[in-house]
Amino acid sequence: MSYNTIERFFRDNITDAKGNSIEQNAKSQLNINTGKVKTAQLFSINYDLTEEQLQAFAEGCIQDNITDEVLVNSYFEPIDFACAVAVAQLPGVTDDEGTSAQMALADFFNLELDVNTQHIFSQYIYFFEKKLSEDQLKLVGERLLGNPLINHFTYVYAGLESGKIEMNYYVPEVKMEIDNTIEFVALEGLKDEELIQLSKVKVLALNLEEMQAIRDYYLNPEIKAKREEMGLPIHPTDCELEVLAQTWSEHCKHKEFNAIIHYEDKVKGEQKTITSIFKTYIKGATDKVAESLAAKGNDWLVKVFTDNAGVVKATDDKLFVWKVETHNSPSALDPYGGAITGILGNNRDPLGTGVGGAKLLFNTNVLCFGPPNYDKPLLTGQLHPRRIMEGVVAGIEAGGNKSGVPTVNGSIVFDERYSGKPLVYCGTGGILPYDFKGKNSWEKPIDAGDHIIMAGGRVGKDGIHGATFSSIEIDEHSPMSAVQIGSPITQKKMYDFMLIACEKGLIKSSTDNGAGGLSSSVGELAEITGGALIHLDKVPLKYAGLKPWEIFVSESQERMSLVVESENLEELFALAALMEVELSNIGTFTNSGFLDIRYEEEQIAYIQMKFLHDGVPTKIMQAEWNDLGLEEPEITDELDYNDILLQLMGSLNICSREHIIRQYDHEVKGKTIVKPLMGPEGRAPQDAGVMRFGFESYEGVAISNGILPRYGDIDAYEMSAGAFDEAVRQIVSVGGRLPNTEEGDGVFWSINDNFCVPDSFYDEVNNPDGKEKLAKLVQMCEALYDMATYFDIPLTSGKDSMKNDFKADGQKISIPPTILYSMTSKLNDVRQTVTSEFKMAGDLIYQLGETYDELGASEFYNLWSVLGANVPKVRKEAAKGLYLKVMEANKQALIASSHDLSDGGLAVALTESAFGGTLGAKIELDQLPNLGSVVRLFSESHSRFVVSIAPENKEAFEELMGERATFLGTVTEYPSLEIKEEGEVLVQLKNELLQNAWNEGLGI
């Protein structure tokens, strides 16, 4: 195949910003001097066009006639560069730029063209002035320009004689043999080892008990008879095995959250058996909260756990939909693609809740990475933490910004144990009307005979085995097809279409196609009617050559499954055509009791629904807790508090995220009230994000995230309770109200819990500390239950990710057990919210809440690389007492600024509130409990705030708060922080110094 080509590059008088940034990054990150870098883009075209047409298209559509040069069917071969790298996609990897060029071509010639399959392939070429060694060139290519898992690299040096860069360009055409054959896999008579081996070879990620259950199903005489009747052999088809593996994956069935756990606490000498931590603690908590809410006439809980996202009543005419989930494994392999897919996939959860068509209001992201300055040797397949961070951030930028959804809140946690597998939590809130054309929007009605419509992107090999893959540890043999790249624009078109189609009442129900693809989405929806009939030959493909089973489990992105009644088909298809969204009618829901899959005339799967969804054996797991033997360290060094505070401000978990935050659009839609950074210079970090729901009222929602993994090294219960408290106090800090404090107050709260843990299934050889890890998980759940039921705050949805270990070269990097609480709560009037920065010189500063000697796992101890033992404990009764007072103070508008105390304690919160407002502070610690300067300044005790108030409110405020408020000092015009204790100056630093330390902490 020979291709026509168009190449474009910047004119010499135009700044090549991308080239400049590569030059800088090569220097700063890889210590390679590339000299000048020039970029170019090449389009390889396989439409039939004349030379004149090609020239006209190049000049009319590809070239920018101010900034670009273009070449048609000849290559840019500069002489002043020594080497070059061309970075193309690998076959089948999303190439949006090529696709957009196809659309431009169709418009340019006013032609009907096949734009759904790839005919134009784009790639970037980078020319380097200096002659780099082969190793250097490869390093620059693979570290800064692409990823070998998704990209093809062509490296070339200038010819010795010509001095020119001449390249043979690669085109990633997909070439596959068409193979529709169905394989039958005999299980009968297989020994245990053989079953295990089969699971491994086919990447099914099923254990022995599960393989046995499947084998036994096919031996069941009733099933045998049924199969005979359908003309199927008694052995399972490849498709059936894949569907079972996908449906039974940890990712989809949450087998460990539903396992029977034998828990032994050797410290307390207690034993218990827990049947499903999900049902016992998470659902258990919400059930209890629901009763408590109902008792007080609060009826805002609408839908919990049973759909893609939780649903609560927000206002008289709006429901609020909330979902947070993780996308860790793909982000470890291809951070950029993994993060885009994470965001877009999570967006589809609210979009596919109930009938579907929720309007997306905001995104939030919480990320856990290894330190960007990680200097240990990388294991095979392990990407450098900095590269993971930059890739993930770029993915969020592309995924979130291009979807038109503002990113309003987030958090980044650094810990070396995330260097193998990062955690990428993506959250999305949306708004549903109560009804679409009179039908309840949150319900998911489906009847036999309804059509199954696949909407959005086409199906390719991408993402096959995503669901099973995320349920196993990553190793150096992880399949390439596990990586997918999202196409934000394909999804945006589908999203726009869904909004209108739902509004018009054309869609009866919907769900998203995420992990497990059609197998998961149709399989789950079919539970409602009790069966489905699917014709896989009706599914449009990106390219020919997929086996039928691959079509069914492929995780190609940007797809929804819609349930549509016959009478609406025509109007729905017309609307989709207008909005350029591809729909295909791939089958119907039935009540046959079976999942019935065909390809053309052939029967390729026929599985009993009951077995598919309820047949998975319950897991049995062991947990054991022993004393960790931790002690408080003695720090005997002479302490220079100025120096300590500067070090803390620059430490990884405290320093500024501005560089990252500014790459996210946090105000598209015009409804963001509290952004991640506020104040006169836009540098005051905020405790919670605040959005209004619409332009017609000031009702809105506060969004916060609580995550404290390092506390779990001392006490997993307190870590979980603390993270819960952190998220609650952040919302209280911005002016939120606790729920259920008054009869029928309608203040909704909706939490998503996200557990990410290392492999916690005990194995003497492979996972000797599995019992301890599982014990931590149980303790985290116990805290969740205690906190949620105490505060009457329900969990409405969530996720668990169970195998966060990176294994290679005989080594294992496991994450610390991590829980994230992502909270949202109703605000009646966003104008009453309180931000963290000081507002005016002369205002009075107080600490609210009690400080204890709790430096265990603190950022302060981290400066000495010690852990300690006194982890911050949540005293929930005192916390609630304080929060009720803060609510009252806010009701009276007494508080001018409020910042919760977290990493780094009081000293850090004071610093942020001061420089955030471009103001200073004079502080005296004398009125705080006398636990020593270090504890007063740096203890991370929970449930505390630093607030400032206008002097005229002093009396009212002090009377209201009583002993809960400790006076600290005043806000000053002079931008500097002074902290005294008993007349002695502990800290005296200008804002500028503190800010610089804070700004430079990430080292980027």
Add this chain to the structure above:
Amino acid sequence: MVKVLVLTGFGINCEEETAAAYRMAGANADIIHFNQVLVNGYSIHQYDILHFPGGFSFGDDLSSGKVMANKIRYKKLPSGKTLLEEIKQFLDDGKYVMGICNGFQMLVRLGLLPNSNLRFTQQASLAHNDSSKYEDRWVYCKVNKMSETPFLKGIDILPLPIRHGEGKLVFGNDTMRQIVKTKALNCMTYCLADGTEISEYPQNPNGSELNCAALCDPTGQVFGLMPHPEAFLSLYNHPNWGQIKRKNPNISEEGDGLQIFKNIVNHVLEQREVEAE
């Protein structure tokens, strides 16, 4: 009532707040998918103002706004004309066109801005920010006193958010830069809080030539800008609303960005009155 057509689809994402802005300014705003116009032949001529909102049409592929601009320039409507030809007619009828961010990028690529010779050829371009990064940050913009476009009447300094990766306005040569300056088509420039024009990052967030944040055409009927006035409809959109309100508790709750929309809506109404007389 003044009627505004807000076009959307293909990755545009600021249509909602843009329509809200015009509604707050007293106009009637319809949000219509591009293909209603391009494929179904929905007429733009029933409107007084045609608006191209911000977003990521076609994901900024090929260049920001380029694929959409190509559609407008080349794709034949059912009438046989292109949308660009319809827009020329729209302007000949004395009507108004505005583009924000991605919409501005389209207008520049279409030659509707700066259009110094009214020949509708591309005279400028939007290149990648000098920082090579997408950024969301608030900047100050100063209105060019020489500019007569009705969109900016009475405005002096405007704080607004920018949210783009390709916002560096380049004119390609000195002649073009000179013409733009002479005709005061560079109607808004990046500046400090006190109005001093500035070329340094981050106050000039992208390295635009002439520190230019907005352009208008010589008739003043076409106006476009990189910053987002539709994201500042409420005081509470401003990142420093806390201190602003504390210093001036009685300050209006309206955002400064709304003035641009009010200006053009009121201008259309005034024009009508003039015509009626």
